Amino acid sequence: MSDINHGDEGVQACGTERQDETAGVDSVAISTPDIPAEGEVRGAVVFFSSASENTARFIRNCHLEHEGINVYRIPLHRRGGSLNIREPYILVVPTYGGGSPDKAVPTQVRLFLNDRANRNGIRGVIASGNTNFGEAFCMAGDLVSKKCKVPFLYYFELMGTKEDEEKVRKGVPEFFANIKKQQQA
Numbered sequence: 702m703s704d705i706n707h708g709d710e711g712v713q714a715c716g717t718e719r720q721d722e723t724a725g726v727d728s729v730a731i732s733t734p735d736i737p738a739e740g741e742v743r744g745a746v747v748f749f750s751s752a753s754e755n756t757a758r759f760i761r762n763c764h765l766e767h768e769g770i771n772v773y774r775i776p777l778h779r780r781g782g783s784l785n786i787r788e789p790y791i792l793v794v795p796t797y798g799g800g801s802p803d804k805a806v807p808t809q810v811r812l813f814l815n816d817r818a819n820r821n822g823i824r825g826v827i828a829s830g831n832t833n834f835g836e837a838f839c840m841a842g843d844l845v846s847k848k849c850k851v852p853f854l855y856y857f858e859l860m861g862t863k864e865d866e867e868k869v870r871k872g873v874p875e876f877f878a879n880i881k882k883q884q885q886a
């Protein structure tokens with residue numbers, strides 16, 4: 702598995718430009734970030750977190766907004782509305798399903814990615830899980846990576862450690878800076 706701090710291969714693998722297939726026919730309301738980037742926008746993170754809020758806590762502690770990263774949350778309930786993202790992002794997803802690949806990616810995340818315009822923006826995935834699940838630890842990352850053909854950048858357990866927070870806080874803007882560099886080359 703590639704890591705945001707030493708996954709050069711992964712970082713390069715995602716420098717592909719994508720066509721905005723929805724250009725000109727997109728009439729949905731584009732979502733505003735739950736935590737907007739401070740200063741110049743350098744990239745975005747989209748995350749899901751269930752009622753246990755582990756991933757939400759991790760994301761809050763990363764303070765990605767200080768690094769110019771827009772942070773969006775996929776709503777837990779339908780009444781939270783739908784999320785419509787039209788900028789490149791890294792998906793942060795907790796694993797569910799207890800080892801069943803069909804259920805490893807939370808339904809809310811699957812629905813979000815089923816929307817082609819949302820799927821167009823994904824550039825990489827970070828997954829979380831619990832090592833108690835053995836082989837299925839962070840399985841959602843492998844599945845999203847394969848399905849969306851983007852690199853699996855990093856994984857962490859539960860709400861992550863201080864070290865995880867630092868790596869992600871540093872690694873996410875670096876990842877987007879690399880994409881920009883490759884596009885300009």
Ligand SMILES: Cc1cc2nc3c(=O)[nH]c(=O)nc-3n(C[C@H](O)[C@H](O)[C@H](O)COP(=O)(O)O)c2cc1C
Nearest residue numbers: 750751753754755756795796799800830831838839
């Ligand atoms: C019903 C259930 C199934 C889970 N299945 C897995 C699993 O298959 N693999 C894994 O790594 N973690 C699994 N987990 C652990 C969650 O990924 C972990 O608790 C995560 O931090 C939850 O994030 P959230 O609180 O943001 O939703 C499972 C947790 C629950 C409650």
